[in-house]
Structure formats: C-alpha cells, structure tokens
Amino acid sequence: MSQFTLLGRRRFAPFFWTQALGAFNDSAFRNAMVMLAAVQMGLPDREVSLYTNLAPALFILPYFLFSATAGQLAEKFEKTRIIRYVKLFEIAAMALAAWGFHTHNLPLLLGVLFMMGVHSTVFGPIKYAILPQALKPTELVGGNGMVEMGTQLAILIGMVAGNSLMLLAGIGPWAAAAATLTVAAVGYACSRAIPPAPATAPHLVFNPNPVTETVRVLGITRADRAVFNAVLGISWFWFFGTMLTAQLPLFARHNLGGDGSVLTLVLTLFSLGTGVGSLLCERMSGKRVEIGLVPLGAFGLTAFGVDLYLARPGTAAQMGLHWQAFLAAAGSWRIVLDLTLIGVFAGFYVVPLFAFVQARTPRDRLSRVIAGNNILNALFIVVASVAGLALSRAGLGSAQIFLVAALLNVLVAVYIFTLVPEFLMRFITWVLVNTLYRVRVDGMRHLPEEGPALLVCNHVSFMDPLLLMANLRRPARFVMYYRIFNIPLLKFVFRTAKAIPIAGQKEDPAVLAAAYEAIDAALADGEVVCIFPEGGLTRDGAIATFRPGVEKILARRPVPVVPMALRGLWGSVWSRRDSAMGRSRLPRRFRARVELVVDVPILPEQATASALEMRVRELRGDLA
Known part of the structure; x- marks a missing residue:
C-alpha cells in the first residue's frame, strides 16, 4: 500500500x-x-x-x-x-x-x-x-x-x-x-x-516555570543516548539548511547571475528535492524505521554541497538572467542537479531521524522529547545564522560558505556515528542486504511492539543475522556461533548490534555460560532476543533438529516465543550449498529472492524445542 x-x-x-x-x-x-x-x-x-x-x-x-x-x-x-x-x-x-x-x-x-x-x-x-x-x-x-x-x-x-x-x-x-x-x-x-x-x-x-521545565525537558531528551544523538542529527540538519538557504539569495544573484526568478527556481529545486527524498524513504526502507539511510543522506549532503561549490565558485559572467536564460547557460544543469540532490539527500537524512525518535521514545515522554528537539533546533538555527554572518564578514562568498557547511557536515556525521555506531551499523547492514538480496516479509505484525520476546528461526547462511536485522522493526539481540561472530568484516556490525556469541559445551563452557546470562539479562530488560536453535548452518538445505537450549532459556525466563522462517536462501551468497556439493566457486544466486515469514507468538509453556521445530518447518515449507 x-x-x-x-x-x-x-x-x-x-x-x-x-x-x-x-x-x-x-x-x-x-x-x-x-x-x-x-x-x-x-x-x-x-x-x-x-x-x-x-x-x-x-x-x-x-x-x-x-x-x-x-x-x-x-x-x-x-x-x-x-x-x-x-x-x-x-x-x-x-x-x-x-x-x-x-x-x-x-x-x-x-x-x-x-x-x-x-x-x-x-x-x-x-x-x-x-x-x-x-x-x-x-x-x-x-x-x-x-x-x-x-x-x-x-x-x-x-x-x-x-x-x-x-x-x-x-x-x-x-x-x-x-x-x-x-x-x-x-x-x-x-x-x-x-x-x-x-x-x-x-x-x-x-510545571508553569518555563526555565526549570526547559532544563527538565532537555534532561528527558538526553536520557536515551541514541535518541539524543538523533535529536542532535535533526538539529544539525537545521544548522546546515539555515546556512544553505541564508546564502541562496546572494548565490543566485552573484554566482548564478540571476534575477528574482532564478532565486525562486533555486528554492523550488531545493524544496522539491527534499519532498522527493522524503517520499522515497518509505520505499527505500521497506516501510521500516531504517536509520541506515541517515549516513547515506549525510554523504549526499556533503558530496553535492562540495560539487555545488565546484560548479560555480566565482562570480557569474552575465548578470540579471531570467530563469529561462539561466537554464540555457552553460553549466546550469549541473547546478540544478546539485541543488535538487541536496534536497533529496536531506530527505533521506531527516525523515528516518524523526521516525527513529518517534519509534524509540516512550509515548508518555515523546511530546517533551520533541519539545527538547525544538529547543535544540532553534539554538542550532541561531548559531547557523551567526556563523553565516561571521563567515560573510570574514570575506567568504556564498559558494565558499556552502563548501564550509559541506565539510563541517563530514565532521558532525563522523562525531554522531562514532557516539552511536548503530547508525553506521544499520547503514552497512542496509547496503549489504539490499545489494545481495530481494527480501519479501510476511507477518511482521505478529512481532510484539514492546516487551521481551524470544525469536526462533532456521539458519541457512552466514548472512542470516544481518538479513533479519535489516528487516525486523524492533532491535534484536542475536545469539550466534562465536566463530561467525568473529568474522573480521562483520565483527564490527555484530558487536555494535550487541549480538551474543555462544559456543558448544565441549568447545568453551565459559562462553556458553556467559551467553545464557546475557540472554536472560536482555529478556529481563524487555529486549528481543533471536536464536537459531539448530546450533549451526544447514549443510544440505534441510532444517536440523532444534537443540534444547531454547527450553533452558524459557525455564529461566518465560517470555512469548515468535517462530520465524527464512525461505529461498539455500544456494544464495554465503550459504553452504556449493561447498556441500564439492564446489569451491562462489554461489551463483546473487540478488536472490528470499522471504521472511513471521508467525503468531507462542506461550512459553507450549514452546518446546520439538514444537518450535515443527512450526518453523511448516512456515518454511518446500522453499529452502
């Protein structure tokens, strides 16, 4: 829809x-x-x-x-x-x-x-x-x-x-x-x-006192680090946008050589671009709150902000151009593209941040967090106005101020993504999953919107945790074999996602005991935990017997259990089909069509290993 x-x-x-x-x-x-x-x-x-x-x-x-x-x-x-x-x-x-x-x-x-x-x-x-x-x-x-x-x-x-x-x-x-x-x-x-x-x-x-209430609201806004840094990201968007739009009248007149109609054109391109980018967010995120789009948006703001400077760094050769004459001039369409794409990537940047704040903040505090966001936005707008004025007084032209804003955007983005690696991790996950697969999700409405839950799923490829991470609408703690957890390229993603490494009793009893403790603590905190009860990747495409570890988890912490099944992954990138058939080449099914099916939660007292295995087999069906 x-x-x-x-x-x-x-x-x-x-x-x-x-x-x-x-x-x-x-x-x-x-x-x-x-x-x-x-x-x-x-x-x-x-x-x-x-x-x-x-x-x-x-x-x-x-x-x-x-x-x-x-x-x-x-x-x-x-x-x-x-x-x-x-x-x-x-x-x-x-x-x-x-x-x-x-x-x-x-x-x-x-x-x-x-x-x-x-x-x-x-x-x-x-x-x-x-x-x-x-x-x-x-x-x-x-x-x-x-x-x-x-x-x-x-x-x-x-x-x-x-x-x-x-x-x-x-x-x-x-x-x-x-x-x-x-x-x-x-x-x-x-x-x-x-x-x-x-x-x-x-x-x-x-509280009728606006001063003390402002202090309290800002404290509430800072309570969740991820939410607060999303708010800082939104405020930076207003800083960047204020510096950009404040310079556009002079840029249109001096650098583009245009009259008032060219300024209207420039503002129209930026606004339309932002609107298009905002609308594209739903399609690109698969109707999920996908903060992986935020680093993409930050990259686009910098790339096209720098190119806008390079496209017209100095004074235009002609002055007083009407918008039609401007479009007919050499190099104008590059500027049109830059302005439009700055708007598009601004939409990619800010819409997921607002949705993230709304999804992650408890309902009884959301309005006050939004109020705190508005206070910080206003502060950043004022600072941007002062900074723009100071740079102008220092002798920088409009195009040069664009360049300064674009380069500052790099520093701010790195700072925010360092404080909250989840943003960068989601970006890496989003790129990997959408590059390697075409995913269809069915039954996501069955995933509880709040409270603890244990997810169980069949295990087909090394990419399963990332694929689930990219498609579940709630953050989940994944329990995964410690050797997969330590894969060099993906270790950063798994650690940032707070995955829980686990080992067999004979391999490393200490890792196994620590895993059970971490699972119980996560469920006690109301988090979602996902496990692969087969204990390893399938070697022949079939679902292996579910191990009793799921029953140990539920005996200690009874929570609803949500059965899930991955379909169509056998033979895709990083599954074991080719190695099982004695082949050493890369799998052939690049951009595989896969499905994730989510079933209704099962009460903990009914969730035995054998019952869950049977249900997951039914969900997967014949499509391995």
Missing part, C-alpha cells in the same frame, strides 16, 4: 492538511510582510534590512520560551483539542495581520510574527507526537515522509503566494490579508475532522 493512500484515511488526512496549511500561512505571512516593507512602503534598504533580520529572531524566540510548556500540554491533554485551540489562535493572529497590512503598521506585524512563532511552538510537539498514535508502525516512515513533503511544498507555495499577492497593484495588502485569513479558517475546519488523540501522560504534574 502506497503512503499516498494515507491521504484517504481520516486518521491522517485532516491532520496532514491542518499542518500543511499552517506551514503555508507561516511562510506566506512572513514573505508578504517583507514585501510590504520593501516594495509597498518603499522603505530605505537599511530599514528593510532591519525588519528582514528581526523577523526570523522574533519567529524563533517562542521556541526558546515556550517549547517546554508546549511539550507538557501535549502530554497532559488530548491533542486534537489543543490543535483546534491553536488554529483559533492562528485565525486571531491573521485578523490582526489583516489590520496591520491595511494600515502598514510594521510593529504590529512584527507582533503578529511573534504570535505565529507561538503558534508553531505549541503545534510542534503535537505534530510529531500524534503520528505514532494515528499510524501503524509500518506507516510511520511513510507518514513522516508525507508530512515533510507537505511542509516543504507548503513553505515554497506560501513564499511565492506571499510575495505575489503583496505585489498586486492597488490591492496587495488586502489580497495578502484575505488569503492568510482564509487559509487559517480552512486550517481550523480541517482540524475539526482530526480524530481524538488521547493524552499520553494525563497524570503529569504541570
């Missing part, structure tokens, strides 16, 4: 249009206000510069002041009701904006801009916390991709609309006022159709 089908579901569509219309109004109002000052009122460049630099600061200030409070509200109260209050607040703000446009009252419009910042601050924690409540786990990546795509396009269309409406001769202010007020009203009407989203922490004690 395509992610676009979500637009036909009441649990998603009204929310999608509500948030998209809000993003449109933010963008349309800000751009209309700037055009009012610069064109309609004809203010001097110095005053226009004051307003254009003050506007972003006023919009982002509420994120520092009220994000922590907004996170509390989203946890303690029903979310849909808050959304409707927020949209009514937006209507009031746009009514004030209409009067400000009519009277050319810029101080009033700056006040409205602050109000729109409050609107976005309160809506932010709800925006991402409501998705896990409304969507199935397999829809989470697609839903986030749709929201990111909708936001990018809404901002782009709002920018064009705000500029164009304010420039209408004689009626510009009225047209801009009517449009933003109408959109706010339509947004409220859409919010009326959003289904209820119950409070996730109704007994939360509300």
Whole structure:
C-alpha cells in the first residue's frame, strides 16, 4: 500500500492538511510582510534590512520560551483539542495581520510574527507526537515522509503566494490579508475532522516555570543516548539548511547571475528535492524505521554541497538572467542537479531521524522529547545564522560558505556515528542486504511492539543475522556461533548490534555460560532476543533438529516465543550449498529472492524445542 493512500484515511488526512496549511500561512505571512516593507512602503534598504533580520529572531524566540510548556500540554491533554485551540489562535493572529497590512503598521506585524512563532511552538510537539498514535508502525516512515513533503511544498507555495499577492497593484495588502485569513479558517475546519488523540501522560504534574521545565525537558531528551544523538542529527540538519538557504539569495544573484526568478527556481529545486527524498524513504526502507539511510543522506549532503561549490565558485559572467536564460547557460544543469540532490539527500537524512525518535521514545515522554528537539533546533538555527554572518564578514562568498557547511557536515556525521555506531551499523547492514538480496516479509505484525520476546528461526547462511536485522522493526539481540561472530568484516556490525556469541559445551563452557546470562539479562530488560536453535548452518538445505537450549532459556525466563522462517536462501551468497556439493566457486544466486515469514507468538509453556521445530518447518515449507 502506497503512503499516498494515507491521504484517504481520516486518521491522517485532516491532520496532514491542518499542518500543511499552517506551514503555508507561516511562510506566506512572513514573505508578504517583507514585501510590504520593501516594495509597498518603499522603505530605505537599511530599514528593510532591519525588519528582514528581526523577523526570523522574533519567529524563533517562542521556541526558546515556550517549547517546554508546549511539550507538557501535549502530554497532559488530548491533542486534537489543543490543535483546534491553536488554529483559533492562528485565525486571531491573521485578523490582526489583516489590520496591520491595511494600515502598514510594521510593529504590529512584527507582533503578529511573534504570535505565529507561538503558534508553531505549541503545534510542534503535537505534530510529531500524534503520528505514532494515528499510524501503524509500518506507516510511520511513510507518514513522516508525507508530512515533510507537505511542509516543504507548503513553505515554497506560501513564499511565492506571499510575495505575489503583496505585489498586486492597488490591492496587495488586502489580497495578502484575505488569503492568510482564509487559509487559517480552512486550517481550523480541517482540524475539526482530526480524530481524538488521547493524552499520553494525563497524570503529569504541570510545571508553569518555563526555565526549570526547559532544563527538565532537555534532561528527558538526553536520557536515551541514541535518541539524543538523533535529536542532535535533526538539529544539525537545521544548522546546515539555515546556512544553505541564508546564502541562496546572494548565490543566485552573484554566482548564478540571476534575477528574482532564478532565486525562486533555486528554492523550488531545493524544496522539491527534499519532498522527493522524503517520499522515497518509505520505499527505500521497506516501510521500516531504517536509520541506515541517515549516513547515506549525510554523504549526499556533503558530496553535492562540495560539487555545488565546484560548479560555480566565482562570480557569474552575465548578470540579471531570467530563469529561462539561466537554464540555457552553460553549466546550469549541473547546478540544478546539485541543488535538487541536496534536497533529496536531506530527505533521506531527516525523515528516518524523526521516525527513529518517534519509534524509540516512550509515548508518555515523546511530546517533551520533541519539545527538547525544538529547543535544540532553534539554538542550532541561531548559531547557523551567526556563523553565516561571521563567515560573510570574514570575506567568504556564498559558494565558499556552502563548501564550509559541506565539510563541517563530514565532521558532525563522523562525531554522531562514532557516539552511536548503530547508525553506521544499520547503514552497512542496509547496503549489504539490499545489494545481495530481494527480501519479501510476511507477518511482521505478529512481532510484539514492546516487551521481551524470544525469536526462533532456521539458519541457512552466514548472512542470516544481518538479513533479519535489516528487516525486523524492533532491535534484536542475536545469539550466534562465536566463530561467525568473529568474522573480521562483520565483527564490527555484530558487536555494535550487541549480538551474543555462544559456543558448544565441549568447545568453551565459559562462553556458553556467559551467553545464557546475557540472554536472560536482555529478556529481563524487555529486549528481543533471536536464536537459531539448530546450533549451526544447514549443510544440505534441510532444517536440523532444534537443540534444547531454547527450553533452558524459557525455564529461566518465560517470555512469548515468535517462530520465524527464512525461505529461498539455500544456494544464495554465503550459504553452504556449493561447498556441500564439492564446489569451491562462489554461489551463483546473487540478488536472490528470499522471504521472511513471521508467525503468531507462542506461550512459553507450549514452546518446546520439538514444537518450535515443527512450526518453523511448516512456515518454511518446500522453499529452502
């Protein structure tokens, strides 16, 4: 099922249009206000510069002041009701904006801009916390991709609309006022159709002090290292994006030699690219939260950011080009490709991070973690603005600042992936599995969404743990033969995934005892553990007798057992079919079509080794 089908579901569509219309109004109002000052009122460049630099600061200030409070509200109260209050607040703000446009009252419009910042601050924690409540786990990546795509396009269309409406001769202010007020009203009407989203922490004690609550929210955000580093990754995305978009007007004018239409083209390419990348995440991740796409996104941001600098490092030979003349000029399509692909890889980078935060954070803390994310995002945006200004004052041009941002991206990515090797490990796993196999998964809905579980599966190839790791929607601790665990190329992946090495009683009793202790500790912590009860790879394609170790595990820690079966792996890369037939060449079935079948959980008291073996045989069927 395509992610676009979500637009036909009441649990998603009204929310999608509500948030998209809000993003449109933010963008349309800000751009209309700037055009009012610069064109309609004809203010001097110095005053226009004051307003254009003050506007972003006023919009982002509420994120520092009220994000922590907004996170509390989203946890303690029903979310849909808050959304409707927020949209009514937006209507009031746009009514004030209409009067400000009519009277050319810029101080009033700056006040409205602050109000729109409050609107976005309160809506932010709800925006991402409501998705896990409304969507199935397999829809989470697609839903986030749709929201990111909708936001990018809404901002782009709002920018064009705000500029164009304010420039209408004689009626510009009225047209801009009517449009933003109408959109706010339509947004409220859409919010009326959003289904209820119950409070996730109704007994939360509300803290009215924004300072102490901000400290507490940031502490909650830092509690899970992987989540916190995902938040840092999202904040870095805003830093990178702020540095890029802040330089685009000058880059379009000086390096590309374009007029205003070229700037619109450049912003359109970046926005469309981000939307396309966001939508592609679902297909590339197989509808799972696949953080392996994050390193791929980071690589693309750097590669095409550097190439953008190399494509046009100096001043253009011609000035004042219309967008059509720009596209006809030599070398322009390389720049078009760079800008578009920077957007595409930005989507690969940020969508999985948001989905990861949503999937990994407990529901009763998610809104506050999103609030902490918004605070850090705002901080990184401010730092990016200051850094961009400092680099400009130091004499660097727009293209050179792109190069600095792209190279900084390498350092930040290495830092984050070093702190949380899971990101890089998932990337390696994703590349290996999608290079070697074409995988079909059936029955993943049977995997418990939370709590401990023991997974049992047949063992066909050395790649089985990686294949399962890439397709299970929950992190799993794999119990594997210690010689496989120590394979040089894959040892980093297995160690990072916290795999548990095991040996036979006669080989190494100490390793065996340590394995049982580690399995029990993982299950006690509510983790998922996966074992291969055959005790080794199949040598003839058939399923061997399951060993009694599974019963020892369950006797000590009774947990649900989920039978699984791998189909079609016999004869694929790194199975033993060729060696069993006396051949020494590489297996022939590269890019093999394989299947993973997941069955309903079995109660621990019914999960004997023989019963599990029989069930796995039935699941696998004749397709070895």
